Amino acid sequence: MSTDALLQVAGLSVRYETDHGHIDAIQELDLDLIRGECLGIVGESGSGKSALLLAIMGLLASTARARGSIRFRGTELIDLPTRAFNRLRGARLAMIFQDPLSALNPYLRVIDQLSEVARVHLRCARREAERRGLELMASVHINEPDRRARQYPHELSGGMRQRVMIAMALMAEPEIILADEPTTALDATVQAQILSLLHEVRVRSGASLLLVTHDLGVLAQLADRVGVMRAGRLLELASCEQLFYSPTHPYTRELLAAMPKLRVPA
């Protein structure tokens, strides 16, 4: 276990209780997130990738039980009291959601949502918080931030909304950014822009990025290391090159083989 790990997940299990017995979303998962790296998690639907992020952020539904250990800089996050968690969330751990439309409050203007993070965590006054919000909007390449800031989420395009989400995540300069399929809800061309923005942002801020997706292409572009999940277990965790060029687990090979090839035959 590396001493440089920001986030250490050990023996994590997440179990959902339902009326028809229980479902194990994650079983005995071990994972380290190193400072400044981009760790990609890939897996099919239902493999437990999203449950992993929810467990880290303490957002699991009340019907779910997490066991094991998730340590952030030595602080145990599992069963951390809400009050303590609220100080971490948004400030040191940030999250980017899959669908930015449903993840933004429809009744709040963009600038109000952005500045909320600054007001809660940085204890900024309103004006200062809004100034920072505008700066961040510019830094995630939103044109005319002054005008956009006064609009409501439904008035922005999908890509624009995801930029707002990213700006929100960056507001308090977090050490870890979790991204749950940040490009799935977007058009292909916008996906590419958002990916390059995520890369830019990570390099600039030095934050670690835990990126969950079912798109191997996304990971090939962004990730330093890639983990493959299936049925709640982490099957393989390797550097990006190693995983793509010499996968060890049969499932990883299947996954790679299933990728559509767009190369022109030589």
Place this chain on the structure above:
Amino acid sequence: MTRGVWIAAGVLLLTALCSLIVPAMSSYDYFTPHLELVSRPPSWTGGHLLGTDPLGRDLLIRVLWGCRISLLIALVASFMSVLIGVVWGATAGYLGGGADTVMMRIVDVFYSVPFVPFVIVLTVLFGHSLWLMFVAIGAVSWLDIARIVRGETLSLKRREFIDAARVAGAGGARMIFRHIVPNLLGVVIVYATLTVPTVILFEAFMSFLGVGVRVPLASLGTLLADGAADMQAHPHLLLAPACMLTVLVYCFNFLGDGLRDLLDPRRAR
């Protein structure tokens, strides 16, 4: 649609203004009996546009006074019930678990208190007063709003932006009042405007039983009750306040619908 809202708002405003201004300017008042003018039918020329009641008092003035009292009770009591209902319901829904159970069982207990005896006991204890009507009606009508708001809050809580707000570090009161309550606004406003006519009817009911507004002060409820008693001989005594009540209730309903549309930011402007 928007035009309809303005018309409804205009009619309500006009009614409210008339009920304030006309009685003040008229030479008639709502309480002095004129025994030589008993139960006159409506007429353009007789000086009493809507006629007079069995005590010879001008019906127009009494209807306008009734509007004033009914609107006052309705608005104050509705405001109180919305305030209490939203805070209670949103808090219960947001906290969930044991707190939710306890808070909603308290609502159930209030529900099972029989309203009429409750108000009668209150009037016996504290005497007749307008304030009592505010408190009594407000205390009962917040229950529905609390239930509705709690249900809405439960469903809102599962929306992703609430998770997102939690991820942004919002918790407790900020979560409730900044993220949940604004999203309840549509429901609350519609329900509040539906509460206003209900409260007007509540008040009429209480006045009919004699525990509401006390004579000679009139509300639309007491006027309706008086009119109903004499409706075969003098139908105008019933018709005038009934029409007034219908117009008010209709306008409040229309206003509620329109406001919901206007306040929805997703609606194209």
